[in-house]
Amino acid sequence: MLKVRFFSLIREALDCEELDLEYAPELITLEEVKSHLISKGGDLWQEALRQPNVVHALNHRVVEPSHPISDGDEIAFFPPMTGG
Amino acid sequence: MTVSVQQQAFDIQAQYELLLGSRAGAGVATFTGYVRDLSEGGTVTALELEHYPGMTEKVLGEIGASAEQRFGLLGWRIVHRFGLLGDQEAIVWVGTVADHRTEAFAGCQFIMDSLKTRAPFWKREHLDGGNALWVKSKAEDLDRELAWQEKQV
Numbered sequence: 001m002l003k004v005r006f007f008s009l010i011r012e013a014l015d016c017e018e019l020d021l022e023y024a025p026e027l028i029t030l031e032e033v034k035s036h037l038i039s040k041g042g043d044l045w046q047e048a049l050r051q052p053n054v055v056h057a058l059n060h061r062v063v064e065p066s067h068p069i070s071d072g073d074e075i076a077f078f079p080p081m082t083g084g
Numbered sequence: 085m086t087v088s089v090q091q092q093a094f095d096i097q098a099q100y101e102l103l104l105g106s107r108a109g110a111g112v113a114t115f116t117g118y119v120r121d122l123s124e125g126g127t128v129t130a131l132e133l134e135h136y137p138g139m140t141e142k143v144l145g146e147i148g149a150s151a152e153q154r155f156g157l158l159g160w161r162i163v164h165r166f167g168l169l170g171d172q173e174a175i176v177w178v179g180t181v182a183d184h185r186t187e188a189f190a191g192c193q194f195i196m197d198s199l200k201t202r203a204p205f206w207k208r209e210h211l212d213g214g215n216a217l218w219v220k221s222k223a224e225d226l227d228r229e230l231a232w233q234e235k236q237v
Contacts (some may be wrong), residue, residue, distance in 0.1 A: 008206035009218050013111055053221075060139035062202070076136060079219035083133070083164065083205025084117055084176055084196060 002033065002069065007078035013048040014041070023071040030056045031065040033075055053080050085152065085160060087144040089135065091167040096177060101114050103161040103179040113134055113188035115196055117176040119169050123219075127212035128234060132174070133166040136204035140164070147198045155191040157182050164205065197228040 007019040020079050034056075038046045056065050057076040069075065096116060104112065106183040111213070112227075119131045148160045159181035169175060176199070180191040 005136070007204065009135055057136075057139060057204070060136075060142050076139070078136070078204065079206065079218070081201060081204055082207045082219045082221050083203045084136070084200040
């Protein structure tokens with residue numbers, strides 16, 4: 001199982017804080033997880049997750065979309081950070 | 085060498101004492117960031133801060149440890165709030181301790197510049213009139229963080 005979390009503007013656009021996704025071997029990278037979510041969710045998810053500045057995180061670390069994933073991972077998608 | 089991510093307001097003097105502990109005779113630099121009352125959108129009545137529990141603490145800890153190693157800090161502390169903050173409330177406090185002012189100042193600035201673009205916080209400004217707008221990231225913040233990667237201080 002994969003845990004997928006969304007924050008800020010993306011969380012609001014999707015009206016979803018987090019979801020559990022069944023792990024499958026064809027979900028090799030974060031990019032494939034994203035494509036899978038878009039194929040299930042449709043236009044709204046496409047618009048929210050295909051923005052060019054979406055940040056990808058894997059197990060609490062920012063990574064490139066091409067980073068491989070494993071069963072049990074926690075994945076997050078969010079806009080650029082604005083703390084401080 | 086500590087991080088606190090908290091909802092409640094903090095007392096700066098108490099943070100200063102937590103930073104210093106039993107250390108004495110060194111240079112100390114601190115920075116406090118407050119909610120500003122004006123933004124591009126208008127008058128700000130409150131600021132809301134969302135964060136990613138777990139990742140936030142981890143990233144802030146890594147930033148502090150990097151500063152410690154890079155500038156030879158003797159101590160550091162990062163306090164960052166989340167939730168709803170009123171006008172003029174303190175959002176963030178960073179303190180650094182070093183043998184000399186150069187390292188204390190640089191370490192403090194490095195931590196602030198890094199956390200702006202790397203710590204998973206998102207600000208939303210509540211404006212006079214009822215609108216609430218997510219704050220956009222600034223290119224200049226990213227430039228400042230990138231500049232540290234290029235500098236060999």
